[in-house]
Amino acid sequence: MGMLEFFPEWLQYHGAALAVVLPLLMGAICAILPSERLAWITTLIVVSICTVTAFGLLLVTFGGESVIYKMGGWDPPKGISYVIDGLNTPVIFLISAMALLTTLYGLPSVVAEVEPKKRAPFYGAFLIGVAGLLGMVVTGDAFNVFVFLEVSSISTYVLVAMGASRDRRALAAAYRYLILGSIGATFFVIGLGFLYMETGTLNMADIGRKLQELEGGSRVAMVAFGFITVGLGLKLAMFPLHMWLPGAYAHAPSFVTVFLASTATKAALYLMLRFSFTVFDVSFDYVLTVVTYLFTGLGCAAMVLGSLQAIFQTDARRTLAYSSVAQVGYMLLGVGMATSLGLTAGYVHLLNHAVIKGALFFALGAFWYRYGITRTEDFAGLGKMMPWTMGAFTLGGLSLIGVPLTAGFISKLQLAEAALQRGWGWAVFVIMATSILAIIYIGRLILTAYFQAPPEIDGEVVKRNEAPLMMLIPMWILVALSITIGVNSDFVVQAGQMAAEVLGGIS
Amino acid sequence: MTPHVILRVVSKLLIPLIAMFAFYVQFHGDYGPGGGFQAGVILAAAVILYALIFGLDEAKKAIPPSWVRIGMTLGVLLYGGTGVVTWLLGSEFLSYGVLTPDHPSHGQHYGILAVELGVLLAVASVMLAIFYAFGSRQPELSDEDW
Amino acid sequence: MSYTPELALALLLIIPLVASVLIPLCRRHANIREAVTLISAALLLANVIYLVKIVAGGARPELHLGTFAGKFEIKFVLEPLGAVFAAIASSLWIINTLFSIGYMRGNEEKNQTRFYAFVAIAIAASMGIAASGNLITLFVFYEVLTLSTFPLVTHKGDAKAKRGGTIYALILMGTSLGLLLPAVIGVQVIAGTTDFMVGGVLEGKASMLAVSILLFLFAFGIGKAALMPVHPWLPNAMVAPTPVSALLHAVAVVKAGVFTMLKVVTYTFGPAIATGSSMSTILSWVAAFSIVIASIIAMRQDNLKKRLAYSTVSQLSYVTLGAMLATGYAIIGGALQIIMHAWGKITLFMCAGAIYTVAHRGEISKLNGLGRTMPWVFGAFLVGSLSIIGAPPMGGSWPKFFLMAGAIDSEKAILLAALIVSSILNVIYLIPIAVRGFMRPPDDPAKDAVIAIERKKHRWVIIPPVLTALGAFILFFFAGDMTDFLMPILPGGEF
Amino acid sequence: MFSAIFENFHYTIVIILMMTGLYVVFSSGNLIKKLVGLSVFQTSVFLLYISIGKVRGGQPPILVDDHSSGGEHASAATNLLAGAAEVPAGGAHHASDVLYSNPLPHVLILTAIVVGVATLAIGLALTVRIREVYGSIEEDVINEIDYRYNLEGTDS
Structure with a gap:
């Protein structure tokens, strides 16, 4: 890793805290x-x-190293430590890179969607949200996870509610998100309480060690695991705890939707992985049972039902939101296999899906920006009205379906291979059947855009009016990335394998 | 608004006491129960009481909302700034020991004081901000319609 | 950089891709644009001929493009079957381009640039399929082919095109993602590789049950082979302009399907395993059923293109049947069928397009006496029909002969009967079209006189079918060479 | 059985509060009442944490011995943390001569309270805004309005 030389020694160690504190x-x-x-x-x-x-x-973790940052100079397990390892650096990078892209995109988008007086606080809330997400991924202390989880959630509620100047339903959506999000976080913190009762420590690595010594621990640990699973399940929109997601994605400002869709559920899923596989361990019966049956079962249910619901939506953002529920299902299915291959596949899909959904929501935001379009029936003629944006949407959509040479294909290939390796032939058919459902709900939008004439206003056909460059650039960066991954997925797969190595899983 | 004379007199007596108590809690946090969180809330309570008795406008004259907003940020910055200083001194974030290298425990003392002060400022400001935000809304409906 | 077989292999993909980039760049000058297509087609053909010679000499040029998604490899290897497919697609691309120029200009179609660009991409995808060295590469290009032909199928952009295109995409992508991809991954997991190897890679690794399941998945997952009941995309794709139907639905797309089928049976399963599974017997019955039923449906179509489409469904199942019988004769017969049917069917489609361009008629019932006004077109149509039917001395007679020999070899009398019945049905639904044109009196001689004048303007829709008809005839004499060329695909290298 | 309930009465209270809170959140259609339920629910968790910090016979975790020396200060804090680890196991005896209750849960829950306040504030702010734009704080009414909006695509 020659590139590592460009990063000062100081940053390699203190970067963990810098990324959160700044x-x-x-x-x-x-x-x-x-x-x-x-x-x-x-x-x-x-x-x-x-x-x-x-x-x-x-780069540090790709070099095979991990860093433990001692917050305040206190040694773990007493002090709070920030951990940088193969499992979380890809997610950290994902979150910050997506934040960068959305910020670029935000220049025109926020002006269009947020009231002038609220824009500076809007960015403030956004930065705090970013800090929260990064914090919950980077920290090695279980209670600190809760704090950052809430920091990110609270700023997210605010950000979603900012959509009210565009669509008042944002308020109701934010409220629903707030209630369910708080319940989720509270469940999580109850779980932590039980975990603390069982082990007497809050450092995640230390809890993991103690639980290993106790061989899974007593019923208290089981209850703790249950609460944590439900709590994080709410945050990551695990079916059927996804009720908050469609509304929040559909009515938030485009800026927020993109950022949420590509990072928030991903960070929560990362935590689920961290807790199920490293704090607890699949060698404990109850964890294995939950992972194998609950994650897989709910994952498959999400894939099928989420995709079906996506088909019947009249609002394009809702379609994609339900599709996100389904995509989380794919990740859970991969995780549910608990094998090294399955974990890699789930993790790779986590990264890929962030790229794909980011591109798609970027495009939807641009449609709104130019023509105020969110409903699927209004897509008519968009292929002519905004060819570049619609082109990005089409390529992103194909990637979501899982067409070869796109990132989505890599995910599905890996998932299917892992499923077969695990001996779960049926799972392959669920994956493929839902891909076909994806063809339907994405195809519907694309066909409307390309095969129907642009609408007429006062007898005049609506003219071509492409999205501003500041929107197109981040959009096409993600589309290009999706295709790059489709052609050469080595670095993503490597990240997935690195994560799977940290997680372990069953052999 | 002309508040009841008893309330006015009592509150005038109480408000300084409440503020004093807030600072007691703040600085005694080193040795006993207390700290920035609790002190911040108590301090805010003093202002809120003032607003309840004399009206929101009077309170806003005393503590303008712009101060409150700056106070929030300043509090956070005081907290974070302490950490940044320790960074600049070449140690971990919030590792107060480096503030006084020859006597680390003193550094810890100063550090925690600064941090708690930041917390006090932030919490008190946020409490006030919330109160102002809710209190200053003009209800567009009369009370009977609720 | 010297001209090596490896470079030639890369050029297979590069030439049409470069063309697809250049074509939109020259969109302002129609003549230059068409010249680009023609020149790249010619270059491609020259390149393929060189490769065919190399392959005939026993070499197997290889090219690795790297791996993706862990252990899946993008890899090209040219072997006889692929060389044959590449040769058909590239040679017919030239003729079809000539025809397209005549057709697209004659009918004043819109978006011609888009049309030529996507045809070039489709050809690139076909070349990718032809040269693919393993299943996963094949799958990737298979999907690219589906996607790149979608804008061609829906070229007209109206509601009918949208409906046809939807069915086209839904069935092809649905079957490939839903059945073919699991099968490919299944092979990877069971055999540890998806490479194509003479004699198959599953030998001794897969249980009989797994082989049966995989065979089933492949048979229906390769939707482009149009085995019933996954055939509806083919008649629905006929909403496309005729050059598209001609090139893609007589040559590139459907042939990619049956080519994949043959390749899978010979190189992945290996004839030995494929014949051993009772699933192959069942599937051969399905193929026979498709042959007969599609012929019957074809008889009932009045729309010329629709009739040809169902005829294609029927003829494609010959190849599937050959693959499922998996004896030496049957496989070679299937491979020959790919070649012969391509030349025969493209003739018929081009004739249909010529009739549409010149006389604006698409229904068979309206063709009375038109043969007298357009003798060359109807003559070519007759030759093409005879080749499809399998009447000597047309190229199409050889595959029928080999397939029957294969059916006899594996002692399946019913299949033999199906082949014979189908030949009779072919006569019934194809010959009357030409007969109607030559024998029946015209409905409205005045109109036909106008057409006779009109005809002179449309030289470029009439010459290409005549050329391909000639080709279908000449190929009869080269069957021996082709058989020799294809022989190495069989384990042991003999029947 | 009853004795088990009374011996662990703090858990009983926590569970009752928790269930009450959750029930109110889910059953009530009024947005304010939902927030009340949420607060009750969160409060139950605060109680849970504080109750597990209690060590039988333990004193409030205030240093009674000489605290002039910073070094000892730190070591006492360390002991507290070490003591915390042993709490669940039951017997909490350690080197220090004074038995302290575990302060860590208190500290944690202080953070949780702050978080709860923030959530509540935002929830209330949202409710006020919802009241302004929808003219109601009943969930059914809001859903009805949204549903009609979805169907008609206009704000009639």
Whole structure:
């Protein structure tokens, strides 16, 4: 890793804290900045620094090392430690890079969708949300996870509610998200309480060690695992705990939707992995049972029912939101296999899906920006009205379906292979059947866009009006990335294998 | 608004006491129960009481909302800034020991003081901000319609 | 860089891809645009001929493009079957381009640039399929072919095109993602590789049950082979302009399907395993059933293109039947059928397109006496029909002969009967079209006189079918060479 | 059986509060009442945490011995944490001569309370806004309005 030389020694160690602290502090400053442009520039600089830092950390772990950052100089398990290892650096990088892209996209988008007075605080809330997500991924302390989980959630509620100036349903959606999100977080914290009762420590690695010594622990540990699973399940929109997701994605400002869709559920899923496989361990009966039957079962249910619901939506954002529920199902299925291959596949899909969904929601945001379109029937003629954006949407859609030479194909290939290796032939058919459902709900949008004439207003055909460059660039970066992964997926698969190595799983 | 004279007199007596108590809790947090969180809430309670008795506008004159907003940020920055200083001194984030290298426990003392002060500022400001935000909304319906 | 077989192999893909990039760049100048297509087609053909010679000499040029998704490899290896497919697709691309120029300009179709660009991509995908060295590469290009032909099928962009295109995409993508991909991954998991090897890779690794399941998945997963009941996409794809139907639905797409079928049976399963499974017997019955039923449906179609489409469904199942019988004769017969049917069927489609361009008629019942006005077209149609039917001395007679020999070899009298019945049905639904054109009196001689004048303008829709008809005839004499060329695909290298 | 309930009465209370809170959240259609339920639910968790920090016979975790020396300060804190680890096991005897209750859950729950307050504040703010734009804080009514909006695509 020759590139690592560009990153100072200091950053390789302190980067873990920097990536969290910087957006947190700057978020607070952003909230009181007088000018929105200033706030935007601050945000851009901060997330750029985070991205570079995250990239450095990624290189460190690709080099096969892991870092334990001692917050406040206290040694773990007493102090809070931040852990950088193969499991979380890809997610850290994903979150910060997506934050960077959405910030670029936000320049036109936020102006269109958020009231002028609220824009600077909006960026503040966004930065704090980024800090929360990064924090919950980076921290090695279980209670700290809860704190950051809530930091990110609370800022997310605010961000979703900001959609109210565009669509009042954002308020109801944010409220629903708040109730369910808080219940989820509370369940999680109850679980942590039980875990603390069982082991007397909050350091995740230490809990893991103690539980190993206790060989899985007593019923208290089981209850703890149950609560944590439900709590995180709510956060990651595990079927049937996904009720908050469609509304939140559909009515939030486009900016927020993109960021949420590509990072929030992913970070929660990362935590689920972390807790199920490293804090607890699949060698414990109850964990294995939950992972094998619950994750797989609910994953498959999500894939089928989420895709079916996606087909019947009249709002394009809702279609994609339900599709996200289904895609989380794919990840859970991979995780549910609990084999090294399955974990790799689930993790790879986690990364790929973030790229794909990000591109798709970027495109939807651009449609709204130019023509105020969200309903599927209004897609008529978009192929002519916004060829570049619709092109990006089409390529992203194909990737979601899982067409070869796109990222989605890599995910499905890996998942199917892992399923067969595990001896789960039926799972392959669920995967493929839901791909066919994806053809239907994506195809419907694409066909409407290309095969129906643009609408007429006052007898005049609506003219071509492409999205601004600041929207097209991040959109096409993700589309290009999706195709790059489809052609050469080595680095993503390598990240997946690295994560699977940390997780272990059953052999 | 002309509040009841008893309330006015009693509150005038109480508010300084409440503020004093807040600072007691704040600084005694080192040795006993207390700290920035609790002190912040108590401090905010003093202002809120003032607002309840004399009206929101009076309270806003005393503590303008812009101060509150700056207070929030300042609190967070004081907390984070302490960490940044320890960073600049070449140690981990919030590792107070480096503040006074020859006597680490003193550094810890100063560090925690700064951090708790930040917490006090932030919590008090946030509490006030929430109160102002809710209190200053103009209900577009009359009370009977609720 | 010297011209090596490896480079030639890469050029197979590069030439049409470069063409697909250049074509939109020259969209302002129609003549240059068409010239680009023609030149790249010619270059491609020259390249393929070189490769065919190399392969005939026993070499198997290889090219690795790297791996993706862990252990799956993108890899090209050219072997006789692939060389044959590449040769058909590239040679017919030239003739079809000539025809397209005549047709697209004659009918003043819109978006011609898009049309030529996507045809070039489709050809690139076909080349990818032909040269693929393992199943996963094949699958990738198989999907690319589906997607790149979608804009061609829906070229007209109206509601009918949308409906046809939807069915086309849904069935082809549904079967490939739903059945073919699991089968491919199944092979990878069971055999540890998806490479194509003479004699198969599953020998001794898969249980009989697994072989049966995989065979089933492949048979229906390769939707492009149009085995009943996954055939409806083919008649529905006829909403496309005729050059598309001609090139893609007589040559590239459907042939990609049956080619995959043959390749899978010979190189993945290996004839020995394939014949041993009772699933192959069942599937050969399905194929026979498809042959007969599709012929019967074809008889009932009045729309010329629809009739040809069902005829294609029927003829494709010959190849599937050959693959499922999996004896030496049957496999070679299937491979020959790919070649012969391509030349025969493209003739018929081009004739249909010529009739549509010149006379604006698409229904068989309206063709009375038209043969007198358009003798060359109807003559070519007759020759093509005879080749499809399998009447000597047309190229199409050889595959029928080999397949019957294969059916006799494996002692399946019913299949033999099905082949014979089908030949009779072919006569019934194809010959009357030409007969109607030559023998019946015209419905409206005045109109036909106008057509006779009109005809002169449309030289480029009439010459290509005549050329391919000639080809279908000449191929009869080269069957021996082709058989020798294909022989190495059989384990042991003999029948 | 009853004795088990009374011996662990703190758990009983926690469970009752928890179930009450959850029930109110899910059953009530009024947005404010839902928030009340949520707060009750969260409070039950605070109680749960605090009750597990209690060590039988333990004193409030305030240093009674000389705290002039920073070094000892730190070591006492360390002991507290070490003690915390042994709490669940039952017997909490350690080197220090004073038996402290475990302070860590208190600290944790302080954070959780702050989080709860923030959530509540945002929930209430949202409710106020919802009341302004929908004219109601009953979930059924809001859903009905949204449903009609979805069907008709306009704000009639």
